[in-house]
Amino acid sequence: MTFSLDTENILTREAAETRSTLVSNTSYTLELTLKEHAAEYRGRCSVAFDYRRGGVAPLKLDFITKQIHAVTLNGKATEEYLKGDFAIYLNEDHLTEGRNTLEITYTSQFDNTGSGFHKFHDPEDSEEYMHTDFEPYDAHRLFPCFDQPDIKATYQLTVNGPSKWTYIHNALPEHTRTNDDEVTIAFKRTALFSTYLFALVVGPYTRWEERYNQIPLGIYCRKSLAKYMDPDNIFAITREAMATLEAYFDYPYPYDKYDQVFVPEFNFGAMENVGCVTFTEHYIFRHKKLYSEHLNRANTITHEMVHMWFGDLVTMKWWNDLWLNESFADYLSYFAMSKGTLFRDALEHMYARKEWAYQQDQYATTHPIAASARDTIEAFSNFDGISYSKGASVLRQLQYFIGDEAFRAAIGQYFRRFAEQNTTLDDFLSIMSEKSGIDIVAWSRQWLETTGVNTLLSRIGNGKLRIEQQGSAKNSLIRQHAIEFTGYRQSGVALVINETRKIIIDGKTAEAQLKPDTAFVILNTHDHDYVKVFYSNDALDTARRSLQTIEDPFARRLVWGSLWQMVRDNAFAPTEFIEMGIELATEEKDVSILNSHIIAKIKAIVSVYLTDDNRAIWMPELNTMARERLARPENSEQEQIIWFGLLLETALLPDELDYLHTLITGAESVASLEIDQEKRWNIIARLMACGHAEAEQLFSNEKDLDISDLGLKKAFMVQASRPDSTEKETCWQAFTEQSSRSTDFLRYGMKGFHWHMQKELLAPYIDRFFDAVEKVYTERDVHYAGAFGHDLFPHWRQTPDMLHKIETFVNEKGTNGSELPALLRKQLIEQADDLKRILPILEKQKGK
Ligand SMILES: [Zn+2]
Structure with a gap:
């Protein structure tokens, strides 16, 4: 041989x-x-x-x-x-x-x-x-x-x-x-x-220490960031998570200490090294953050801790079963948080994160949760919305299906049987079957071994609820779903709960008796299922009138989430979403819904789902709204962060940019809005990208003021934003040639490179992207290549010829013998899929 x-x-x-x-x-x-x-x-x-x-x-x-x-x-x-x-x-x-x-x-x-x-x-x-x-x-x-x-x-x-x-x-x-x-x-x-x-x-790390029972807990960050660290808060989250997990797993923490270290230039959110978890420094909050950002950090802290059992104590045999690590960590972190006192609404935020899974699962590149991994490169590509978020969601469905008692008993048994060993899917299934008395094989086939997401539609008539299940676009698979639904009656303009019930949907249709005065139904209450829920036109009318009267924030969140899925599927006009958002945003009392499901989606629509004509109409409108809302003295700090974000991303016309300039110079100020260092850099990048006359002066001053590593990186981002062909060329060289700069530094520049308003200047970088990208994926590490393929892809070019270009590139490389690197192929196919989704949405707007 x-x-x-x-x-x-x-x-x-x-x-x-x-x-x-x-x-x-x-x-x-x-x-x-x-x-x-x-x-x-x-x-x-x-x-x-x-x-x-x-x-x-x-x-x-x-x-x-x-x-x-x-x-x-x-x-x-x-x-x-x-x-x-x-x-x-x-x-x-x-x-x-x-x-x-x-x-x-x-x-x-x-x-x-x-x-x-x-x-x-x-x-x-x-x-x-x-x-x-x-x-x-x-x-x-x-x-x-x-x-x-x-x-x-x-x-x-x-x-x-x-x-x-x-x-x-x-x-x-x-x-x-x-x-x-x-x-x-x-x-x-x-x-x-x-x-x-x-x-x-x-x-020379700065250290804080405490104990949980006999276990020493440490928190570390580098000296220059110690002034921003909030160790009490992180210890409180750590202790609560440890207590909840030990009790739920009925298995003590398996190692003799637990350190959490915030390290510079980290590629992911965090990493579950045994007893020594590393975190990105983005979780050291240098400025005021939203509640949802605090919750996300707590979720990462808890997620990594779950891994001490799921992943570290019991480990998948090979990377095809990565989900045995990640799905459990992802779900049980939200679940454990919801049982504690600090973040009781965690499962609502898990719903927001599931958009990641739905998006990934509708790409041609999707894979079953129980994946394949021929090699370590494919293993890396499985760290995605399927292994994490879809897996988490499907485990939640399993827990609802077999009941929490059996689910929990199976987990405890799993640790006792397999401590310090490696496992496969079969090991997991046999324990779940054993403890629940239900044959889990059929469930596994439907949920773990197939791809795609089902859609549920409902109709109310003759005192009955009729549910229709649709297969996913790529296959026509119909699955068994265990869900709750909530029926509402109309009391004046308000919607009031009539009933919440469990129903099993087994087949294309299902029916349930309703109370006679039911006027509106929300499917998948409390989000036990992995499914998209769409609304009829009548239901949409009701939602527009009365959504804000529904008391339960989780229910309102589910409706907004559905509307967003409908926009993406071209079943609800993006402009209508914006109109509804503007109308209802003032009344939305839950700032996390306001942020994640209304304003973030409006921003995404403005950047991706509008024709240039519509963008020209809606951006000034939204900018005016943001400025008016910011001015209201009764706003909370949280709301101000949200409105400022919208103001920044919709500023384009001279007076809108001038207003940003007055905010940064302090010529104008807004109650409870602090223009902190991060906001300063973001304003300067925006002004620079838009060619504002004062941008260069501001930039030059700021570079002297902020000499932190983040300051240097943000400065590189601003430099890459400059509307100047020589500057773009210099940055492009830095991105494509070997450099002594760290991946993290270069990534900031990549984020500042492409702007909608610089289309003409950036036109040459469409071909240059395709000329360079294969070499980058072949010669550079996976993190660098991923940043290049994502951030330097010309997202702003949303035309049929761009779609054709990607497809030709992928197909030709596939046939002439030189295979594209697998991660690049995946990235490009997903970018083509995005365009296939966006183009018909833009086309529909042109007709009007
Ligand atoms: Zn993880």
Whole structure:
């Protein structure tokens, strides 16, 4: 058999499955030496494992490094290995049947992509910070390992480095030896867990500590952000979540400490490393935030904590079952929050997040919740609205279907049976069947193994409710739905609840008896189901008149959510949505509904779903409304944030831009609206993009005022917004050529590059996007490529020829032998799908 080194940084499922039959009982002993102001670090890693002969190809250890200094195998120096760019290979003949110990000393470079071992320099105080981030396949950027979830191991880490730095790992320190400016910390050997959950965070972090029962809790952030941190608040959320989860799972927190570290330039919201969760710094609130933003942060805190059980203690065998991690974390975080006292309305916010799932599930690229993952690249692409949000929603449906008692009993049993092991879909299904007495296989087939979302329509007549179920657009699958519905009667203009009842919809239609005076029905009350609900014209008329009289905010939210789905499906005119939003926004008392379901949707409509003619009509109208609303002295701080957002995004005409200018200079002020640093940058970007005469002066001043790393990044965003062809060219070079800048820095520039009002200036960047994008996806890491493919795609070009261009690009690449990178293909197909959805909506407006 011939053997060739890997040409891509990838692990296939097949190779992983083979390897886990050969290797077992693995442990790592790792020593790292870190120095100040260095681009590199040294490592020594000893991997001990049992080996069972039977492979034919050499044994692969995943490993990316700059230089290997020495390798010893079973105590003897050896040169009998092959080193490729992404792995080191050992011939089976050199391995012992049974126990083996491989030791490698090496020098590696820090990463600047946010993943691997990322290093960050703080421009404000010149301090350095480092953190690891490995999911799904990056642990081997730090040390040689079997980098797959089902070869679980223990780790003993020792770090040598400057004593002024703090070192945070999955386990607590065992010995610390300080010698002047140098320190050596030997950590305790960890519990057994997968390589992607290993963590090390380093730097002069500020620390806050507390306890939950006997478990030490830590919160960390870098020095220059410590003034913004609200540790009391985060500890309160942490303690409440821990208590709720331990009680609900009937299984104690499985590790001996719980640290939460806010790290710079993080690619995701957070990462559930065992006992050492890392978070994006966007969760350190530098300014006043909306309630929904506080809730989202609490949700992330709780989500990561759920992972300590779902994911860390019990882990999916391979990435095709990623949902076993993410669906549970996503659902149980909202569910646990709703049982606590801090965020009782959490499930309403879960409904808002489900739009992510509905959107993803209607793309041609959708996949079943129980997905496939041929390799680690496909594994990465499964971190999407299906694995998280649809999975969460379907678990909520399961809980409603089998009852909470059985659901909960099954979860406890799952942990007791599979602690420290790996599981597959079948393990989950058999426990759910066992505890509920219901055969879950049929349920799984409908919900976990198929794609698409059903739509429900209802009619009221002759004292009956008739529900019609439609299959999803791509397949005609009809599913079994367990839902609640609420009937309302009309009392004057008000809608008053008549009844709320459970109904099982099993087939294309279902019927239920209604109280005779029922005038309006909301389906899927409390959002137990994963389904779209559409309204008839009559029901829409009732909603327009009386929606604000419905007392339950969750019910009002569901109606707004439906209206938005109807806009996207071309079943409700976007201009009518705006009209209704303007009419009802003043009376909406729940600011989260006002923000997420009315104003955010109006902003999305203005940017995506309007023809240029309609945009020219509606933007000034909305800007005027926002300015009037802002001026009302009775507004809360929360409302002011929302109205300011609308004011900013609809400002285009000279006097509208001038008004923004007066707000930033302080020539005008508005009650309870603070023009904080973030708002200042956003105003300057807007003025710059629109070519306002004062923009350059403001920009120049602001750069001197805000010297934080975020300030530098926002400045790059403003620079990219400048309506100037030379500037666009400079930025484009930065995006397409290798750069020493971090991914995070460049991402800010990408966000400032495209603007509706710069169409002519940006026209050349349509072709240039297609010329460059394949190379970026081939040569750069997945996070960078994803940002490029999303943010630099010319979204503003909404024409049939653009759709044709994408389709031709995808099809031609598919047929001439050079396959497009899978993630790029997915991205472009979704962008084409967006256009297929938008074009008929725009076409309909032209007729009027
Ligand atoms: Zn997660």
